[in-house]
Amino acid sequence: MGTLEGFPTPFGSAIVPGGIVGAFKPVPGINTGDTLIEVKHVSGDLVTNVSLLADFTITDADEVTNGGAVDTTGNFLIVVWKEAA
Numbered sequence: 001m002g003t004l005e006g007f008p009t010p011f012g013s014a015i016v017p018g019g020i021v022g023a024f025k026p027v028p029g030i031n032t033g034d035t036l037i038e039v040k041h042v043s044g045d046l047v048t049n050v051s052l053l054a055d056f057t058i059t060d061a062d063e064v065t066n067g068g069a070v071d072t073t074g075n076f077l078i079v080v081w082k083e084a085a
Contacts, residue, residue: 009083010082011037011080011081011082011083012034012081012083013081014028015076015078015079016076016077017076018041018071018072018073018074018075018076018077019066019071019072020066020071021067021070022066024064024065025063025064025065025077025079026062026063027062027063027079029062030062030063030064031058031061031083032059034058034082034084035082035084036053036058036064036079036080037053037080038051038079038080039053039056039077039080040052040077040078040079041075041076041077042076043074043076044075052068052072054068055068055070056068058081064079
C-alpha cells in the first residue's frame with residue numbers, strides 16, 4: 001500500500017469508524033499474514049488519543065476485531081500494519 005524511505009517493508013494504513021467491543025472493523029487492504037503496528041483510538045476533537053494495539057487482532061482479510069474492553073463507538077481508529085512479504 002505504501003513505502004517509506006528507510007522502512008524496508010511495505011505497510012498499509014486506514015482510518016475507520018470505531019465500534020463496540022468484540023465487533024469487527026472493516027479495514028480495507030489488511031490481510032491475515034500482515035502484522036499490526038498500531039491501532040490508535042482517536043476522537044473527532046482529538047481529546048481521546050490512545051493506543052489500543054494490544055486489544056486488536058487481524059481476524060480475516062479486510063478485518064480486525066476488538067478483543068479488549070474499550071468501546072470506541074462514535075470515535076475513530078487509525079490502523080497501521082506491516083504487509084506480509
